[in-house]
Amino acid sequence: MPAHGSGLQDPRAPSRCPRAHSVRPHGSSGRRLAALRARRDKAAVERALGSLERAARGSENLVPRILECVKSNVTVGEICHRLRAVFGEHEESITV
Numbered sequence: 001m002p003a004h005g006s007g008l009q010d011p012r013a014p015s016r017c018p019r020a021h022s023v024r025p026h027g028s029s030g031r032r033l034a035a036l037r038a039r040r041d042k043a044a045v046e047r048a049l050g051s052l053e054r055a056a057r058g059s060e061n062l063v064p065r066i067l068e069c070v071k072s073n074v075t076v077g078e079i080c081h082r083l084r085a086v087f088g089e090h091e092e093s094i095t096v
Contacts, residue, residue, distance in 0.1 A: 033075070037075075045069075048065070049069060049074060049078065052079065056086040056087065066079060
């Protein structure tokens with residue numbers, strides 16, 4: 001359960017909304033994404049994502065870690081997935 005008023009969902013709780021990373025691109029977008037994933041350095045991707053996650057769990061500025069991910073050809077979806085694992089998802093509070 002999120003902290004009172006924090007607006008964040010516990011990252012371990014099942015999400016009630018579809019996740020962006022579950023959307024599969026089709027056509028030329030899907031082929032370009034598959035080609036990117038095939039040619040990139042998988043070890044560099046994992047290092048960059050691990051560095052991002054460690055920074056997110058601490059108090060470090062995330063921008064340099066996100067830029068490191070981008071330079072390693074990590075996708076926006078992969079970056080967001082790793083950050084959601086640490087921070088959870090914002091859940092709007094509706095007050096009536």
